[in-house]
Amino acid sequence: MATIGREVRPVSYPRGEVRASDFRVVEVDLRPPRPGEVLVRNTWTSVDAALRLRLREEAPPGYFPAFPLEQPMDGIMTVGEVVESHADGFNPGDTVWHASGWRDYALVEAERPALGGVGTLTKLDVRGAPPQAYLGPLGANGLTAYAGLQVAGLREGDVVWVSAAAGAVGSLVVQLAKIGGAQVIGSAGSADKVRHLVADLGVDAAFNYKDGPLPDLLREVAPDGIDVYFDxxxxxxxxxxxxxxxxxxxxxxxxxxxxxxxxxxxxxxGNLMLAVTKGLTIRGYRASYHTHLLPEMSRRMGTWLREGRIRHRETVVDGLAQAPAALAALLRGDNTGKTLVRIEDLPHREGVAHRFDQRQS
Ligand SMILES: NC(=O)c1ccc[n+]([C@@H]2O[C@H](COP(=O)([O-])OP(=O)(O)OC[C@H]3O[C@@H](n4cnc5c(N)ncnc54)[C@H](OP(=O)(O)O)[C@@H]3O)[C@@H](O)[C@H]2O)c1
Structure with a gap:
């Protein structure tokens, strides 16, 4: 039986701010899955800062490609339930992650690598954690934070500054750095976020980068300088x-x-010469270069979540059609922790943003 699905598609590349009018929701007829494919009903889909890099004519060289206009947006992390399977190892009712997000139904090729391996169709164990946690701490965001501190060569006693510290990746980085024995400074763009960083996430110091000249704000909390900057x-x-x-x-x-x-x-x-004078190491990285760390990260992160040593907050927006607005809000800083779209189009829920703390039990 054919399934009618809905997809969010970009219709124009934003100039400056992302606007709802840069997207439209289209209905599509999905054919039945072929051998090797599964049909998934998506329940949660991810909203990520880096999507902005792909909403333009050309993405940065070496990065995931730009989203073509008027096409489904491939390469966005999503979780859902298998409805029909023609692929070994997957059965109806399984909870999975994959990378065909911003739509309510997806045909997914089981063996096809997606998002550099981070988003390849994977069955999830949801006995100890809700499905959407696999879009946050137990998924790509967790891997980004975990791998990033290895890239930084974190050592016990380091003074670490993390920017955008109250967001999805940043809020995990600050807590992992604390677990690693660092002294952690977080910066974010509002007084509420600063309070959250100190009161809920346990950073040693935090500041609102909008409160004055950045060098002064940083010097106030790190008068002797820093060892690591997580950018x-x-x-x-x-x-x-x-x-x-x-x-x-x-x-x-x-x-x-x-x-x-x-x-x-x-x-x-303008001061890159300081890398020479101070013997600095500056390393960029992508989570998808470190997929070998996924099993170790999810095992350890799962334990820390259960123990309450890692906490995470979600900013949840209801309704697939609200995904562009959720992205715009994230880029403005109107989010804390992981931004998610819940794909359950109950009419009374469309567009309502909820915030809640989630501690795994
Ligand atoms: N390397 C990788 O593999 C990888 C993977 C995932 C994400 N990332 C990167 O990680 C970062 C965080 O991404 P995310 O998806 O977790 O988003 P997020 O942190 O949940 O949300 C982005 C936050 O950035 C802050 N922000 C926005 N514009 C800013 C500006 N001009 N100056 C300072 N802060 C600004 C906002 O918070 P404030 O209120 O604090 O301004 C906003 O909440 C992004 O740079 C993203 O590209 C990298």
């Missing part, structure tokens, strides 16, 4: 970090969200 923001944040890093300091460049909407890449940090 989610780029731009001025990176430049200020280079100034604050001590000799042989390290930078893990995870992302540069402050630059994603810029029509042309802005010039790099």
């Amino acid at each position: 989610n923001v780029g731009g001025t944040h990176l430049e200020v970090a280079l100034g604050a890093l001590r000799r042989a300091g390290r930078v893990a460049i995870c992302g540069m969200i402050s630059e994603y909407a810029a029509p042309k890449p802005p010039p790099g940090p």
Whole structure:
């Protein structure tokens, strides 16, 4: 029997801010799955900062390709339930993750690698964690945070600054760095987020980067400098970090969200010579380069979540059609923790944002 699905498709590339009018929702007839394929009813789909990098004519060289206009958006992490399976190892009712997000039904080729291996169809164990946790701490975000601290060569006693620290990746990084024995400073864009970082996530110090000149704000909480900068923001944040890093300091460049909407890449940090004078190590990375760490990360993260040593917050938006608005809100900073779209189009729920803390039991 044919299934009618709905997909969010980009119709124009945003100039500056992402707008709802840059997208439309279309209905599609899905054919039955072929051998090797499964049909999945998606229940939760991910909203990620880096989607902005693909909503333009060309994505940065070496990155995932730009989303073609008027086509489904392939390469977005999603969880759902298998409805029909013609692939070995998958059965109706299984909870899975895959990378055909921003739609309510997806035909997925079981063996086909997706998102550099992070998003290949995978059966999930939802006995100890809700499905959407696999889009956050138990999934790609967890891997990004976990691998990033290895990239940074985290050592016990390091003073670590994490930017965008109250977001999906940042909120995990600060807690993993604490578990690793670091002294952790988090920065974020509101007083509420600063409170959340200190009160809920246990950072040693936090500041709102909008409260004054960034070098002063950082100096106040790290008067003797920092050993590691975990960069989610780029731009001025990176430049200020280079100034604050001590000799042989390290930078893990995870992302540069402050630059994603810029029509042309802005010039790099003006003080890069400090990398020479201080003997700094600056390493960029992608989670998909570290998929070998996934089993170890999910095992350890699962334990820390159950023990309450890692906490995570979700910003949930209801309704597939609200995915573009959820992305726009994330890029504005109107999110805390992991941003998710719940694909259950109960009419009274469309567009309502909920926030809640989630501690695994
Ligand atoms: N390397 C990888 O494999 C990988 C994988 C996943 C994500 N990432 C990167 O990780 C970073 C976080 O991504 P996410 O998906 O977890 O998003 P997120 O942190 O949940 O949300 C993005 C946050 O960035 C902050 N922000 C937005 N514009 C900013 C600006 N101009 N200056 C400073 N902060 C700004 C906002 O918080 P405030 O209120 O604090 O401004 C917003 O909440 C991004 O750079 C992303 O590209 C990298």
